[in-house]
Amino acid sequence: MDFRTGKTTDNVPLVTVGVLSYNYSAYVIGALNSVLAQTYPFIELIIVDDKSAENTPAIIDQWIADNNIQCTFIKNEKNIGITRVSNKIISLAKGKYISLFAIDDLMLPQKLELQVKTLEDAGEEYGVCLVNANTMDEEGHPTGPYIEKDAFKVIEGDVLRPYVFGELKFCTPSSLIRTAIYAKTGPYDPRVLYEDYNFWLRAFAVAKVKYCDYPSLVYRVKKTSPIIEAWKVNKSERYYRDRVLSNHQALYYIKDAKVKGFLKKKIAQYLKSLSANKSGFIKELIPFLIKKGYWHIPTRVWIRLITGK
Numbered sequence: 001m002d003f004r005t006g007k008t009t010d011n012v013p014l015v016t017v018g019v020l021s022y023n024y025s026a027y028v029i030g031a032l033n034s035v036l037a038q039t040y041p042f043i044e045l046i047i048v049d050d051k052s053a054e055n056t057p058a059i060i061d062q063w064i065a066d067n068n069i070q071c072t073f074i075k076n077e078k079n080i081g082i083t084r085v086s087n088k089i090i091s092l093a094k095g096k097y098i099s100l101f102a103i104d105d106l107m108l109p110q111k112l113e114l115q116v117k118t119l120e121d122a123g124e125e126y127g128v129c130l131v132n133a134n135t136m137d138e139e140g141h142p143t144g145p146y147i148e149k150d151a152f153k154v155i156e157g158d159v160l161r162p163y164v165f166g167e168l169k170f171c172t173p174s175s176l177i178r179t180a181i182y183a184k185t186g187p188y189d190p191r192v193l194y195e196d197y198n199f200w201l202r203a204f205a206v207a208k209v210k211y212c213d214y215p216s217l218v219y220r221v222k223k224t225s226p227i228i229e230a231w232k233v234n235k236s237e238r239y240y241r242d243r244v245l246s247n248h249q250a251l252y253y254i255k256d257a258k259v260k261g262f263l264k265k266k267i268a269q270y271l272k273s274l275s276a277n278k279s280g281f282i283k284e285l286i287p288f289l290i291k292k293g294y295w296h297i298p299t300r301v302w303i304r305l306i307t308g309k
Contacts, residue, residue, distance in 0.1 A: 019045070134146065146174075243267075
């Protein structure tokens with residue numbers, strides 16, 4: 001049923017909006033009101049607060065009561081991170097399509113309406129609708145498009161190669177995803193700190209993409225965030241470690257030989273960098289890759305990784 005009216009309809013497919021909430025109490029009402037204002041008539045709303053340190057859950061409770069909202073609101077008893085929160089939402093979603101939405105951004109009114117129409121018209125082989133997006137600063141002042149006009153390319157269909165080789169750029173929260181994709185890709189990987197790259201490698205290997213010419217989202221550009229602070233803990237080491245795991249995982253789904261060769265090459269480069277920094281992640285990764293039968297890395301690199309010389 002629609003979270004605003006409590007009504008169901010057979011005229012259009014159900015869309016699940018999954019709101020990922022963590023702190024940002026100053027932004028939460030604006031974000032939720034932007035979902036409330038969607039022109040699309042059939043939306044399931046799932047909100048998961050990941051143990052905010054601010055009074056964000058109380059603000060959400062009041063918003064639900066004030067607007068007579070019928071939704072699922074989960075308050076985590078401990079912080080579990082963005083990947084696990086995303087998986088929790090996916091496991092509960094009943095919609096044919098899903099839009100994962102951060103509590104500090106704003107949806108534009110026709111986001112869901114136009115993206116659903118784009119994917120419905122395109123057919124089942126198209127699993128993702130991408131758009132460009134607008135941006136704002138921490139105070140909500142407009143700061144231009146997410147991708148500047150000169151750098152933006154409309155790329156549709158099989159986009160795996162453009163994505164892997166850096167030609168496809170987009171704002172992840174602005175996407176609309178066909179929920180059935182997750183049955184092919186599996187869930188978001190809780191081993192990685194940031195889920196985007198890990199998921200899109202698999203998604204673009206199993207589904208085609210359509211573009212919608214509507215910005216759909218205003219993305220808030222912040223000076224810092226929990227993710228940014230986590231990256232700073234050990235500089236690039238966590239990034240390299242997560243890319244090794246993501247690239248290796250994606251090999252199972254990818255048929256394109258050129259892409260597979262590139263990802264394997266990058267795995268070797270990341271491991272070499274970790275070894276040069278004498279990273280503690282090496283002890284985790286080497287047994288993992290050996291167990292998985294990954295032998296693409298040259299013998300000299302294996303020796304350097306194991307011995308640190």
